[in-house]
Amino acid sequence: MKTCPKCNNPIDDDSILCMYCGYSTTGFDGEKCVSDIARRQAASEEKLVKTAFSIRVFAVILLVAGAFCDVISMLLVFNGSMEVFSFLTVGGTVAFILGLVLTFVG
Numbered sequence: 001m002k003t004c005p006k007c008n009n010p011i012d013d014d015s016i017l018c019m020y021c022g023y024s025t026t027g028f029d030g031e032k033c034v035s036d037i038a039r040r041q042a043a044s045e046e047k048l049v050k051t052a053f054s055i056r057v058f059a060v061i062l063l064v065a066g067a068f069c070d071v072i073s074m075l076l077v078f079n080g081s082m083e084v085f086s087f088l089t090v091g092g093t094v095a096f097i098l099g100l101v102l103t104f105v106g
């Protein structure tokens with residue numbers, strides 16, 4: 001028979017837990033272990049939320065930039081600048097679609 005270091009009640013030699021206070025004689029701290037897991041989970045979830053948020057911000061920027069390029073290119077076509085027009089239209093549309101996709105993925 002040994003004595004519980006926490007509550008000083010007797011514990012069986014082959015027992016791994018104090019039946020009075022729940023102290024673990026094996027050194028395994030169940031409470032600490034659970035809180036460690038919870039903390040790690042919360043940290044990884046926070047990281048995920050932050051990543052999703054930055055993807056959204058990036059997507060919105062792409063959407064706005066893409067739409068802006070498309071509008072500019074439409075204005076430029078009236079001036080006969082076809083080279084700039086096609087570049088801006090393709091770039092703008094690609095950025096717009098990419099932004100749209102990222103908005104739904106993120």
Ligand SMILES: [Zn+2]
Nearest residue numbers: 004007018021
């Ligand atoms: Zn105890």
